[in-house]
Amino acid sequence: MLESLITSKTRIKLLLKFFLNINNQGYLRSLETEFNESTNGIRQELNRFENAGLLLAESEGNKKLYRANIRHPLFKDLNSIILKFVGVEELLERVIDRLGNVQQVYLEGRIAQGLDSDIIDLLIIGNDIDRNYLSSLVEKTEPLLKRKIRYLVFEEADAKVYVERHHKELVLIFNSPE
Structure with a gap:
């Protein structure tokens, strides 16, 4: 596109x-x-x-x-277009609403570094995440995006250390308003 x-x-x-x-x-x-x-x-x-x-x-x-230049008037629009291009926005729309109590979702790996990749690496943080449902959603979404999706799921209490250790390699793409 x-x-x-x-x-x-x-x-x-x-x-x-x-x-x-x-x-x-x-x-x-x-x-x-x-x-x-x-x-x-x-x-x-x-x-x-x-x-x-x-x-x-x-x-x-x-x-x-x-x-x-994150203060440029078009920055958010360009960021949104790029997220759509790599397929993250569609993935989030399909997944977040029905997964459970999702607090945050991070992008990591090559795409988070700003490099195109056939693989989308996600870090999902939340409580009571339905992993079976997540697996089936990923399976259905991969052919639509034409990219492989890999994910890590952490309970909120366990995620802090991982996020602190890898914060420079993570891009926050969803933050629960709650």
Whole structure:
């Protein structure tokens, strides 16, 4: 879907990198290695995003460190589009309502790092989660998303240590209003 709207593969990779996980940052050279693309193409797209105010750049010596501008008026919209692109939003709509007492859902793994992946890794925190129902929902949802879904389920009391230990690799995608 996103590929038909945005024809630049580099632009899509940058959107995934910076607008899925707000903690992601990158230097031009590290992005070159990560994306396996030329620095010229990446530099052009970074400049476009920076000129549009979508990315912020900080100079560190002779390098520029890029990160998403979370105060940009379009940040939330872009984040939502990226979540839809990777299939997380549809998954949440299907799963959360009927699962039990879900407190939080985190995205982890390659997608949380802003890299496209055939696998969606989720951390689900809550009490009285119906694991059999979750398993059947995942089984039904995977073909629709054309991605494998892996998940960890923690009771609320047990999740704190895991979240503290892995907080830099986690992206909160659902937080119960209760």
